[in-house]
Amino acid sequence: MDAQLDKLKFDANGLVPVIVQDVANGEVLVMAFTNREALEETIRTGKVHTYSRSRGRVALKGESSGHFQHVKEVRTDCDRDAVLIKVEQVGGACHEGYRSCFFRKYENGAGDWEIVESKVFDPDAVYKK
Numbered sequence: 001m002d003a004q005l006d007k008l009k010f011d012a013n014g015l016v017p018v019i020v021q022d023v024a025n026g027e028v029l030v031m032a033f034t035n036r037e038a039l040e041e042t043i044r045t046g047k048v049h050t051y052s053r054s055r056g057r058v059a060l061k062g063e064s065s066g067h068f069q070h071v072k073e074v075r076t077d078c079d080r081d082a083v084l085i086k087v088e089q090v091g092g093a094c095h096e097g098y099r100s101c102f103f104r105k106y107e108n109g110a111g112d113w114e115i116v117e118s119k120v121f122d123p124d125a126v127y128k129k
Contacts, residue, residue, distance in 0.1 A: 005039060009081040015051055016083055020061075020093065023072040023086040029093035029100045030061070030069075034083060039074075046071050048085055065126045067091030092120040095127070 020030040032050040041049040048061040048069035062068035069087040097119035104113035
């Protein structure tokens with residue numbers, strides 16, 4: 001058992017939010033959830049693993065696309081109920097083809113969220129839809 005991980009405050013479902021951030025420029029790439037198993041795999045392999053609530057399983061970030069996130073640092077917040085992972089990102093982090101999942105911006109009075117980033121890959125080609 002890992003005594004440091006024992007100190008994290010996982011919720012009633014055994015999950016804790018995880019923010020994935022680019023180590024070089026601080027850009028937030030992904031917000032996801034992780035469980036103990038996924039966090040242990042992240043630490044063991046040096047590649048980000050999360051708990052996919054939609055798939056109901058631990059998932060390696062980049063397992064389908066090859067756009068892996070190489071772990072450089074793992075932190076927790078003051079309450080130990082959230083995790084920050086600083087990574088070196090390969091390709092795009094977002095399954096919609098963007099570098100970051102945070103590619104939409106709120107504009108007051110606009111009818112929809114404005115897309116403010118450019119795609120870095122074609123998701124149809126990568127995921128063979």
